[in-house]
Amino acid sequence: MVDIDQIIAGVEAGDRSALARALTLVESRSPRHQEPRRRLLAWAAARGLDGHRVGITGPPGAGKSTLIEVLGLAAIEAGRRVAVLAIDPSSVLRGGSILGDKTRMERLSLRPEAFLRPTASDGALGGVHARTREAVLVCEAAGYDLILVETVGVGQSEVEVASMVDTFVLLAQPGAGDEVQGIKRGILELADLLVVTKADGDQAALAQRTATQLRSAMSLLRQAHPSWPVPVLQTSSVTGLGIALLLAVVADHRATTSADGALLRQRARQQRQWFNALLHAGVWEVVAADPGVRAAAAAAELSLDAGALASLAASDVLDVVRARLRG
């Protein structure tokens, strides 16, 4: 049995292992966890603590974890409490987690002001962990005021991360070519901030050229926020170049969007999208519990085995759902 009062008390007291247990509860799909889960979320929502939600993504090899570690340490020096939620949209067939690696962000993980949570995607809602939004909320309720949501730039994961944060930071590594550093076109449009990493040593000049290229690529895009032309920064996790500036610009994005009301509108839009996604994802589960629908689905599956066309079989089941709701 989950003692939800004890977990909440622990989270309030700043106990990181209680927070870890709370996030496990948030991620749970077990029916007996749903009631304590609801209570935890209602508590977190009622707490009214807010954080700055920052998404950080980029192609494999762009140096995401290293940057997040130095950025997190710099934020702690500036008095912030930092939670890192790493999402791994893992291999479709294998399900292995590359982010479970214990050696990642070792220095950051040793700081009492930091909380790190790697989560493998469960494949729901298009691949990214659907419960990460709720994990963000619980971390905020636990008093973390800078929430870094990290994902590797694969598939839909960046789009989903962009839809749950206030500030979306896109990393690129030094490089050149037609395809701007492997960044997908649709993703560039989502960025609030671009960062060319590894701007040190042999790569410094190339990083400079890459930043110039990215600036010209961005100038071709419609500016999403009238008061926020997307900056392109350069950082080095080795020399520390640009880290303080990055932290300041990230904070500035939040201040700018707060001031003109864009942040409130964005969060309202995100809540609406999330609501719709949850409804769409949950409704089949609810409907399939109906005995009539379940019988129709079983019959349709038998007809499939006998060679029926899937789309016609699915239409038959949906007709039964329609009939069960009528009257």
Next chain:
Amino acid sequence: MVDIDQIIAGVEAGDRSALARALTLVESRSPRHQEPRRRLLAWAAARGLDGHRVGITGPPGAGKSTLIEVLGLAAIEAGRRVAVLAIDPSSVLRGGSILGDKTRMERLSLRPEAFLRPTASDGALGGVHARTREAVLVCEAAGYDLILVETVGVGQSEVEVASMVDTFVLLAQPGAGDEVQGIKRGILELADLLVVTKADGDQAALAQRTATQLRSAMSLLRQAHPSWPVPVLQTSSVTGLGIALLLAVVADHRATTSADGALLRQRARQQRQWFNALLHAGVWEVVAADPGVRAAAAAAELSLDAGALASLAASDVLDVVRARLRG
């Protein structure tokens, strides 16, 4: 009004413009098209004509269209009738179609034995055109016996294409590095056949090295079919190198999987997955037509505007769905 009998008669008679109209009907979401759509699909399923469904994908710049054109022409020389269905999982924000380009595959499109159909993704079911599976079936019923399903290697599109074909061909361009030519790990595992394109001129040696790299990358993966070690070929759409071999190996994959029953099992599994995907995608549409559910959703949206948490608001609506189905 759609004259479905006329369309079917035209498709049976080999009229490509009737086939184009049939595919437009297959793609239609308009309520008044659903009944003729069902009749068309029932006709296609009853026709019992089968084709070899081949998926062709790869990163942007790998030369997909050029390869498909020469491959299609070679297949026609060998007596096949070739349909090419190109899926464009376009930019998330913009929705522009890169595949509408009229100049693609000009030589192939002039052949009476070929039928080309570019379709922009409608964003349903994770981004790939959900109706492509049905388009495949209708093309088969129209007498095309080699169906090439093309997609650009972005997002989930390769995974979805792999789930609708018999043979999944992955292209890579000559290159080197840790990330094998930008091919995502999970995608490599889905390939039945790897092709290094542009193996000509200056790039021939690099293509050779890339093929060797891919072979060693594949050797690290579990072999999906015991009787089919995944071949790595090299082709040139300029010199014609490897095209005849590619056509033969594609046919060999089909023969091998037919002989050991793997093809039948794979198609049954695909039908099952497709059925599930359609049910999940369609059920909210059906449920939301219920007045009680619609009222609950409207109330939940108001509560969202007042600051309620999306996941709790969604739970409330799902409770109403549950109640409407009871008794």
